[in-house]
Amino acid sequence: MKPPAFDYSRPTSTREAVNVLAELGEDGNVLAGGQSLLPLLNMRLAAPRNLVDINAVTELDYLRVTPDGVRVGALSRHSALERSDDAARVQPLLRQAVRLVAHATIRNRGTTVGxxxxxxxxxxxxAVLSLLGGSVRVAGSAGERTVPAEDFFLGPLESAVRPGELAVEAFFPARTPGSGSSFTEISRRHGDYAVCGVGAVVExxxxxxxxxxxxxFLSISPTPLVLDLAEVVHGRSFDDTAIEELSAYVQARIDPQPDIHATAAYRSHLAGALTLRAVREAARAAADLERTV
Structure with missing residues (x-):
């Protein structure tokens, strides 16, 4: 398998990258980690006229942790986020989720923003960005804008980044006091995309x-789906959150589609079962964290 022919640019600064993308418009496609893009090119499911390789834009290779949250630059690799004890302390859900991204080799190259x-x-x-209510900072020739997660995902494989723009940073808010988190998923083989996955935050x-x-929820809807579960579990003890009502509540509010990996009914069952597991683990994590304060 070989990719179609394309022109290639390798800017060395954010400004240069934005200028190149602005000039190319819809003909430009950004290459960062390439772990999703290159397979699409090789299978000829994508055929960009120009690839703009930002791997020389070293100013975007950063991971900044503050009491408010974690800022991840466009060239920061999944593995850097996975290894960061500071990021895991400020927002534990990041490490809980990123360790499930594909395989270690892919995490060493793939970028979180990408x-x-x-x-x-x-x-x-x-899913993590949506669950935490994070945001993405986008740069273009007209300046920068910050897009909240709820407005960022427009459809399957479609984000709010416009032609000629570059996503330069993702922001994940810090863990709120009294909260805990968990991330769990089921895949056919380790490292495969999840047949279904659930991330949970419990306060x-x-x-x-x-x-x-x-x-x-992963692999359930065309864009990341976030459900408020407080109606079902509010007022319950942290060790009494695995209840049948919660599974039924989730299944009544999702509409998974079948594919070659799973039927809709199986995905619905997994969503309910994994929600029970994730909520229970998140509640216990919250209790453990509060006991250590």
Whole structure:
């Protein structure tokens, strides 16, 4: 398998990259980690006229951790996020999810921002950004804009990054006091895209009772789906959150589609079962964190 012919640019600064993309418009396609793009090129499912390789734009290779959250530059690799103890301390869900992204070899090359811009509804980091209410900073010839997660994913493999723009940073808010998180998924083989996955965040009050809960789902809808679960689990003890009502609540609010990997009924069953697991684990994590404070 060989990719179609294309022109190639390798800018060395963000400004140069934005100028090149602005000139190319719809004919330009950004290459960062390439772990999603290159297979599409080789299978000729994508045929960009120009590839703009940003791997020489070293100013975008950063991971900045503050009390407010974690900022991930466009060239920061999944592996850097996975290894960062500071990022895991400020927002544990990041490490919980990124360790499930494909294989270690791919995480060493693939970029977190690139994965988010790829907007695959089976992608772990798209779900994390949506669940945490994060945002993506985008640069263009007219300046920069920040797009909240709820507006960023427009459809399968379609994000709010416009032709001529470059996604330069993703922001993940910090863990809120009293909260815990968990991420779990089922795949046919280790490293495959998930047949179904669930990330959960649970908030506890001072008595270690649930006061808030929400979950995000992989491979269930065309864009990342986030459900508020507080209606079902509010007021329950942290160790009493695995309840049958929660599974039924989730299954009544999703509409998974069948494919060669799973039927709709099987995906629905997995969504309910994995939600129970993720919420229970997140609640216990919240309780453990509060006990250590």
């Amino acid at each position: 994965s988010i811009v790829h907007a695959d509804p089976s992608g772990e980091m798209t 506890l009050d001072a008595d270690l009772r649930v006061c808030g809960a929400r979950a995000a």
